[in-house]
Each structure stands twice: as structure tokens, then as C-alpha cells.
Amino acid sequence: MKYIFKVFLFFPLLSILFLQSCDDSEPISEKLDTTTVHIQWHTLTLSFKGPESSELAQENPFLNYRLSVEFKNEETQYTIRGFYAADGNASETSSDAGPIWKVRFTPDKIGTWSYSAKLFKGDSIALNDDPSSGELVSISNAKGNFQVTKSDKEGNDFRAHGRIEASNGYFKFTGTDKYWIKAGTNSPENLLAYIDFDDTYRIKAEAREGEAATSGEIHTYEPHLKDWKTGDPTWQNGKGKSLIGGINYLASKGMNAAYFLTLNILGDGKDVWPYVAPDDFTRFDVSKLDQWEILFEHMQSKGILLHMVIQETENETMLDGGDTGPLRQLYLYELIARFGHHNALIWNLGEENGLAPWVTTGAQTDAQRKATATFIKKNDPYLHPVVNHTLPTEELRATVLDSLLGFPHVDGISLQQDERKNAPEVVQDLKERSKNAGHEWLVTMDEIGMWFDGAKTDAEDPNHTTLRRYALWGTLLSGGAGVEWYFGAQHPHTDLTSEDWRQRDRLWEITYYAKTFFNTYLPYWEMHPEHSLINSKDAYCLSKKNEVYAIYLPNSKTYTIDLSSANGSFTVQWFNPLTGDQLQIGSVNKIDGGQIRSLGNPPKTETSAPDQDWVVLIKRSN
Known part of the structure; x- marks a missing residue:
């Protein structure tokens, strides 16, 4: 089906394949085989040389082409869409023309993967998800294999x-x-x-x-x-x-x-x-x-x-x-x-x-x-x-x-x-x-x-x-x-x-x-919110019944918690939300389940302020 676009003006008109990870700008290999290594959770970029085009080409490369790449390993497979990439280095060159098409894929499994890429041409084919529709266009190195190894990153890096x-x-x-x-x-x-x-x-x-x-x-x-x-x-x-x-x-x-x-x-x-x-x-x-x-x-x-x-x-x-x-x-x-x-x-x-x-x-x-x-x-x-x-x-x-x-x-x-x-x-x-x-x-x-x-x-x-x-x-x-x-x-x-x-x-x-x-x-x-366990409408409590309770107290007054449905003993520790210091002990360091219990008074330290808010952590100790 051919779509006809009408754009309304709301205001005045104003061929080489390479494999790379997102933290490495140099090609790892120009020819992929089972010895080519990539890393789990890192982005794999494949570039293909195809027909010459441009952002403003009469044959719109965003609408009238569709690049699909199938990635497979023993456990799973993904079909990933690609995109038109001009000269393949447009972030540096500001190019708006060229013969390069790309796909980005993040493998989630270690082991051997294969890929197979197909570029199709046709009227508004980008909007057609029928994998067999359109004219198949030749691209470079449309198939290959690679190995994925365990991620080498640490810390907060999502990889x-x-x-x-x-x-x-x-x-x-x-x-x-x-x-x-x-x-x-x-x-x-x-x-x-x-x-x-x-x-x-x-x-x-x-x-x-x-x-x-x-x-x-x-x-x-x-x-x-x-x-x-x-x-x-x-x-x-x-x-x-x-x-x-x-x-x-x-x-x-x-x-x-x-x-x-x-x-x-x-x-x-x-x-x-x-x-x-x-x-x-x-x-x-x-x-x-x-x-x-x-x-x-x-x-x-x-x-x-x-x-x-x-x-x-x-x-x-x-x-x-x-x-x-x-x-x-x-x-x-x-x-x-x-x-x-x-x-x-x-x-x-x-x-x-x-x-x-x-x-x-x-x-x-x-x-x-x-x-x-x-x-x-x-x-x-x-x-x-x-x-x-x-x-x-x-x-x-x-x-x-x-x-x-x-x-x-x-x-x-x-x-x-x-x-x-x-x-x-x-x-x-x-x-x-x-x-x-x-x-x-x-x-x-x-x-x-x-x-x-x-x-x-x-x-x-x-x-x-x-x-x-x-x-x-x-x-x-x-x-x-x-x-x-x-x-x-x-x-x-x-x-x-x-x-x-x-x-x-x-x-x-x-x-x-x-x-x-x-x-x-x-x-x-x-855990689940149970604010009513605390004797104040201004306090908040998140609980895992009979195991752990986290309580926000808006000031340094004395509060109680209803542990009538709990049993055993619990430790009571205080956390200062203004300083993030280590947990501290207040006037009460242990309470038992079975009835309403006082939380005691917060610790007095060099970093605490008069009548400030506190967070109380109550954890089962036996």
C-alpha cells in the first residue's frame, strides 16, 4: 500500500562491513567469522554498503527502504531494524549523503551468534512489516558470525x-x-x-x-x-x-x-x-x-x-x-x-x-x-x-x-x-x-x-x-x-x-x-506501605511483615509502631536523611513483637539537628 503524506505547516517554513562496540571507534574486523569477539550487553554496530542516497533524495531512504537484520544464537533470535546512516560517520562529518546503512544490536547471551541482513526497497516499505515484501537490494557482507563473551564492565555502567x-x-x-x-x-x-x-x-x-x-x-x-x-x-x-x-x-x-x-x-x-x-x-x-x-x-x-x-x-x-x-x-x-x-x-x-x-x-x-x-x-x-x-x-x-x-x-x-x-x-x-x-x-x-x-x-x-x-x-x-x-x-x-x-x-x-x-x-x-502501623498520620511505613520495617518520622518526637501481628525480636536503628551517615542507635535498640512498642528517641549526634526528621529501620533479629 502506498501512503500519501500531507505535512501541515504549523508555523512559518523555517563497501565495507565493520563491527564495533560503543566504546571503541575502530573496526574490530572487516570480515566476521566465529573468531570475532564481542561483549555481552555492549552495543554491536554493523555497517553495510548499499545504494547511494541522501536525506533529501527523491527516493526517500527513511520511507522507501527497510533494513532488517536477524540475529540468532542457540537460545534465541532477534529481528532488528536498521537505519540510513549517510556516509557512516555523520556525527563527525555532518554528512547528509552516502551509501551506508547501519544496525545496532545488544546481545544478551554469551556464545556463538550469527546474523543475516536484508535491505528492501519499495513505496513506503518502511511502514510495511511483511518480511517478504519489496525489492531485495544488494548490500555488502550481508551475513556473518561472531562470539559473545561475558561483560568486562563493573560499577554503575549498565553494560x-x-x-x-x-x-x-x-x-x-x-x-x-x-x-x-x-x-x-x-x-x-x-x-x-x-x-x-x-x-x-x-x-x-x-x-x-x-x-x-x-x-x-x-x-x-x-x-x-x-x-x-x-x-x-x-x-x-x-x-x-x-x-x-x-x-x-x-x-x-x-x-x-x-x-x-x-x-x-x-x-x-x-x-x-x-x-x-x-x-x-x-x-x-x-x-x-x-x-x-x-x-x-x-x-x-x-x-x-x-x-x-x-x-x-x-x-x-x-x-x-x-x-x-x-x-x-x-x-x-x-x-x-x-x-x-x-x-x-x-x-x-x-x-x-x-x-x-x-x-x-x-x-x-x-x-x-x-x-x-x-x-x-x-x-x-x-x-x-x-x-x-x-x-x-x-x-x-x-x-x-x-x-x-x-x-x-x-x-x-x-x-x-x-x-x-x-x-x-x-x-x-x-x-x-x-x-x-x-x-x-x-x-x-x-x-x-x-x-x-x-x-x-x-x-x-x-x-x-x-x-x-x-x-x-x-x-x-x-x-x-x-x-x-x-x-x-x-x-x-x-x-x-x-x-x-x-x-x-x-x-x-x-x-x-x-x-x-x-x-x-x-x-x-x-514490601508494602502500611502507614497506619505508626501512631501518626504524618509518618510513613513500608513493611515486609514480621521481617523488616522502614519508617519515616517527620520530627524527633517519640512514636510507636504496632507489632501486634508480629513475633520475635527486632533491632531498632536510626538513619539521618540529611547526612546519609551510618545507622545509629537511639534510646531503644531492641523491641519485641506482639503489641504496640515505642520506637524511643533518636540519637543525639554532632550531625543531627533539633527536631529534624529521621528514618527508622526495624529488622528481625531472630
């Missing part, structure tokens, strides 16, 4: 651990019993509006009420130039250092996720898109996307998950009127082909997905939203988690979330919550409702309100008291799978204009302390 998946309401590394909790940055949402990416600029427009104001300038991230290290990636004689440095800084603070839009035409920033031009949705900017990939590879090596938000509320209906039609399919195919190989990636159906009263361009319907999620799950061979970012209030988001409850292709909710004191209650409610519907959601606290405040800078809010209480400890102890910090729209360093993550250095520290506590002391994926 040391494998692929992140959704599992019973939490993140987990596939094929293991190792869980992972998300903690990172939600801002700037236009992370990719960066001066060193080719053909990146801002379409000037008047800001609407309810968003951060922008200027004609895009990001430079100059304060983070000092964080770039020798050996880190760059492109084109030193470009990219400041953003790579920013990622280094976030990783150094223990953060492990970053949220960003890949398409904000018509949206708040109007400065991020993958296309050659912002009014033609059928042709992609090869060099820009290759430069994005350099950033993404570095993020993965530093343990930073890619929280990839595919649209925002103002452009939900820009492609195909909201349907998963030819334009949206082409967009998603390109994202999956180019970036789906990364081990830690979340597909987000859209920022503030749903009908927002401040948007005049319309919104996707329930059926359209589900169709997009279904398309991603069908075509992403790695089955990365799919989530949906919400509107800020229950009134606005209720109909969207009610429709998605129990839907198998949406794995979680990227929560926006305006009133922060209600965040723990909302997280717990969504967890319980999704579990009762038969498909338990990941619920992550990704945008805390109010919209004009968000997470203020350290200078304005030195210890981020309400964020720490409600959005961090409150949501995690209510079953949340992670947090990201939204910067707000009416304070310095906003969600659109921030250049310097150090402005919130203290916030990253406090977040790291919480993440470390959960990873060190709790089987949190086996």
Missing part, C-alpha cells in the same frame, strides 16, 4: 548489569534478581536543545501562561565544561564537552536517570526534533541523531537511564491527528532502530498526556494512546518499559489513568502531582488500583508541583524539606519506584533554561542518601 525491565511494579535487571530504583533529573526537559548538536535551534514564539519563559538561546551547559574528563567522548574537534561533563556531574552525585523530550515542536521549548526540518516529518537528520547517540552511549556508561519522552501535550495530535498512522510509525521506527538497543531506557508516551485545559491543539484519545503503546511494544525487540506522564491533578488525569488500568502494554505511570503533601497517597492509590486491575504499575514521582515552584535551587531551599518529606521519602515508602526532580517554571534555572545542575547540588545529595538506604537495607520490591 555490567544488563537490561532494565518492569517487574511487578519495580525496575529489575532482566534475567536476574537484582532490582533498581530510579533517582535523577527531570529538567531541563529540552536537554537535547544543545548548541553542539547539528541543526539545533529554537523556533521563537510567545510563551503561554503556565510555562517557563525562553529566549532565542539554546543550551550551552558551559558551567559543566570543567566536568569533562580526558578520554570522554566528543565530536567534531571538541564539541559536546559541556553536556558530557554535565552527565559526569550527575553521575558523580549518584543520580541514575535523566528525563528528556525527543520532539517538542509546538510545545514549550520548540527546540528539539529529530527531523531535517521541523515541517517535514518524513526525513531525519542523520548527523544530529548520531550525535544524540554519542551522548546516550555516555549516559549508559555512567549509569544514567534514558527516560525518553516522545511528545508533549501541545503536539499529541501533530502526527496523524494523534493516530499511530504513517508519520507516527515512521518516527517511532526511527527512534527504536537508532536507540532501542540501550540497556536502560524508558519509552514515555508523552508529557502531560491527555486533555489539558490550557492546550488548544487537542489530545490523543484513549484508543490512540493505547495504539501508540501497543505499537512500541510490538516493534521494540527489547521490550523496554512503557510509561505515561500524567497531568497534575486527579481531576485532569483520572479518565486517562482509568482507561489504562490493566492495559498490558503500559507498564507504569510517570506521575506529575501539584500538591506535594498528597503525593504519597496518590502513589499508594495508583499502585493498589493497578495491582487490583491485574497489571501492577511502576509509579515514579517525576514532576512535583506546584508548576511554578518544583524543586527550587539550593540557594532558595537549602535542605528541600517538603520535597524530602513528601516527594522523596513519602513516595518511596508508599511503593514508588523512583523519583526525578522537576525544576519549576518561575524560579532561576527553570525546567527549560537551566544550564547548571550544581544549582541543586544539595538536592542530589539528599536523593542519593535515600536511594542508597533503599538499595542497602531493604528488599523494597517485597
Whole structure:
């Protein structure tokens, strides 16, 4: 079937095969056989010489060609889409033409693998998933073999651990019993509006009420130039250092996720898109996307998950009127082909997905939203988690979330919550409702309100008291799978204009302390919120009955816990959420089950402050 595209102008027209891993720019071998070695969980890039083409060729290489590569080993097989790559080195040359096509694949099994590549040509064949359709086009070295050995990485590098998946309401590394909790940055949402990416600029427009104001300038991230290290990636004689440095800084603070839009035409920033031009949705900017990939590879090596938000509320209906039609399919195919190989990636159906009263361009319907999620799950061979970012209030988001409850292709909710004191209650409610519907959601606290405040800078809010209480400890102890910090729209360093993550250095520290506590002391994926066990409506409790209890206390007063249904003895230790110090002993170091027990008083130390909040860890001792 031939598709006819009509692109609406919403604003004024503005042959050698090589095998390489993502941390090595030199070919490993020009001829693949069973002696060629690759590494588990590392990206394998295969390049093929095919027909000469260009981004603007009359025979559109993104639409009228389809590269499919089948990878097999003894246990499994994958069919992976490839993409047009111009001269094969576009990140360095900014080339828009050439005969090279590529595929990226991340092998999950050790042993012998084989591959077989086929390039097809035909009208709109990129939108046709029939493997036998189209005219077969000759490409170089279309078959080969290679060996995969065990990963040699360690630390936070995702290549040391494998692929992140959704599992019973939490993140987990596939094929293991190792869980992972998300903690990172939600801002700037236009992370990719960066001066060193080719053909990146801002379409000037008047800001609407309810968003951060922008200027004609895009990001430079100059304060983070000092964080770039020798050996880190760059492109084109030193470009990219400041953003790579920013990622280094976030990783150094223990953060492990970053949220960003890949398409904000018509949206708040109007400065991020993958296309050659912002009014033609059928042709992609090869060099820009290759430069994005350099950033993404570095993020993965530093343990930073890619929280990839595919649209925002103002452009939900820009492609195909909201349907998963030819334009949206082409967009998603390109994202999956180019970036789906990364081990830690979340597909987000859209920022503030749903009908927002401040948007005049319309919104996707329930059926359209589900169709997009279904398309991603069908075509992403790695089955990365799919989530949906919400509107800020229950009134606005209720109909969207009610429709998605129990839907198998949406794995979680990227929560926006305006009133922060209600965040723990909302997280717990969504967890319980999704579990009762038969498909338990990941619920992550990704945008805390109010919209004009968000997470203020350290200078304005030195210890981020309400964020720490409600959005961090409150949501995690209510079953949340992670947090990201939204910067707000009416304070310095906003969600659109921030250049310097150090402005919130203290916030990253406090977040790291919480993440470390959960990873060190709790089987949190086996625990459930039971706040009522504590004699205060202001406290939070996550429990694995009769084994372990984690309790957040908002101040240094004396509290009790109801252990009537527990038996045996339990140790009582205190954790300071302001300093992240080692566990300490308070006035009571052991309690027995069978009745209501006092937690005693917190320890008095040089690092504790009067009447501060505390976290109590209660663990079974026999």
C-alpha cells in the first residue's frame, strides 16, 4: 500500500562491513567469522554498503527502504531494524549523503551468534512489516558470525548489569534478581536543545501562561565544561564537552536517570526534533541523531537511564491527528532502530498526556494512546518499559489513568502531582488500583508541583524539606519506584533554561542518601506501605511483615509502631536523611513483637539537628 503524506505547516517554513562496540571507534574486523569477539550487553554496530542516497533524495531512504537484520544464537533470535546512516560517520562529518546503512544490536547471551541482513526497497516499505515484501537490494557482507563473551564492565555502567525491565511494579535487571530504583533529573526537559548538536535551534514564539519563559538561546551547559574528563567522548574537534561533563556531574552525585523530550515542536521549548526540518516529518537528520547517540552511549556508561519522552501535550495530535498512522510509525521506527538497543531506557508516551485545559491543539484519545503503546511494544525487540506522564491533578488525569488500568502494554505511570503533601497517597492509590486491575504499575514521582515552584535551587531551599518529606521519602515508602526532580517554571534555572545542575547540588545529595538506604537495607520490591502501623498520620511505613520495617518520622518526637501481628525480636536503628551517615542507635535498640512498642528517641549526634526528621529501620533479629 502506498501512503500519501500531507505535512501541515504549523508555523512559518523555517563497501565495507565493520563491527564495533560503543566504546571503541575502530573496526574490530572487516570480515566476521566465529573468531570475532564481542561483549555481552555492549552495543554491536554493523555497517553495510548499499545504494547511494541522501536525506533529501527523491527516493526517500527513511520511507522507501527497510533494513532488517536477524540475529540468532542457540537460545534465541532477534529481528532488528536498521537505519540510513549517510556516509557512516555523520556525527563527525555532518554528512547528509552516502551509501551506508547501519544496525545496532545488544546481545544478551554469551556464545556463538550469527546474523543475516536484508535491505528492501519499495513505496513506503518502511511502514510495511511483511518480511517478504519489496525489492531485495544488494548490500555488502550481508551475513556473518561472531562470539559473545561475558561483560568486562563493573560499577554503575549498565553494560555490567544488563537490561532494565518492569517487574511487578519495580525496575529489575532482566534475567536476574537484582532490582533498581530510579533517582535523577527531570529538567531541563529540552536537554537535547544543545548548541553542539547539528541543526539545533529554537523556533521563537510567545510563551503561554503556565510555562517557563525562553529566549532565542539554546543550551550551552558551559558551567559543566570543567566536568569533562580526558578520554570522554566528543565530536567534531571538541564539541559536546559541556553536556558530557554535565552527565559526569550527575553521575558523580549518584543520580541514575535523566528525563528528556525527543520532539517538542509546538510545545514549550520548540527546540528539539529529530527531523531535517521541523515541517517535514518524513526525513531525519542523520548527523544530529548520531550525535544524540554519542551522548546516550555516555549516559549508559555512567549509569544514567534514558527516560525518553516522545511528545508533549501541545503536539499529541501533530502526527496523524494523534493516530499511530504513517508519520507516527515512521518516527517511532526511527527512534527504536537508532536507540532501542540501550540497556536502560524508558519509552514515555508523552508529557502531560491527555486533555489539558490550557492546550488548544487537542489530545490523543484513549484508543490512540493505547495504539501508540501497543505499537512500541510490538516493534521494540527489547521490550523496554512503557510509561505515561500524567497531568497534575486527579481531576485532569483520572479518565486517562482509568482507561489504562490493566492495559498490558503500559507498564507504569510517570506521575506529575501539584500538591506535594498528597503525593504519597496518590502513589499508594495508583499502585493498589493497578495491582487490583491485574497489571501492577511502576509509579515514579517525576514532576512535583506546584508548576511554578518544583524543586527550587539550593540557594532558595537549602535542605528541600517538603520535597524530602513528601516527594522523596513519602513516595518511596508508599511503593514508588523512583523519583526525578522537576525544576519549576518561575524560579532561576527553570525546567527549560537551566544550564547548571550544581544549582541543586544539595538536592542530589539528599536523593542519593535515600536511594542508597533503599538499595542497602531493604528488599523494597517485597514490601508494602502500611502507614497506619505508626501512631501518626504524618509518618510513613513500608513493611515486609514480621521481617523488616522502614519508617519515616517527620520530627524527633517519640512514636510507636504496632507489632501486634508480629513475633520475635527486632533491632531498632536510626538513619539521618540529611547526612546519609551510618545507622545509629537511639534510646531503644531492641523491641519485641506482639503489641504496640515505642520506637524511643533518636540519637543525639554532632550531625543531627533539633527536631529534624529521621528514618527508622526495624529488622528481625531472630
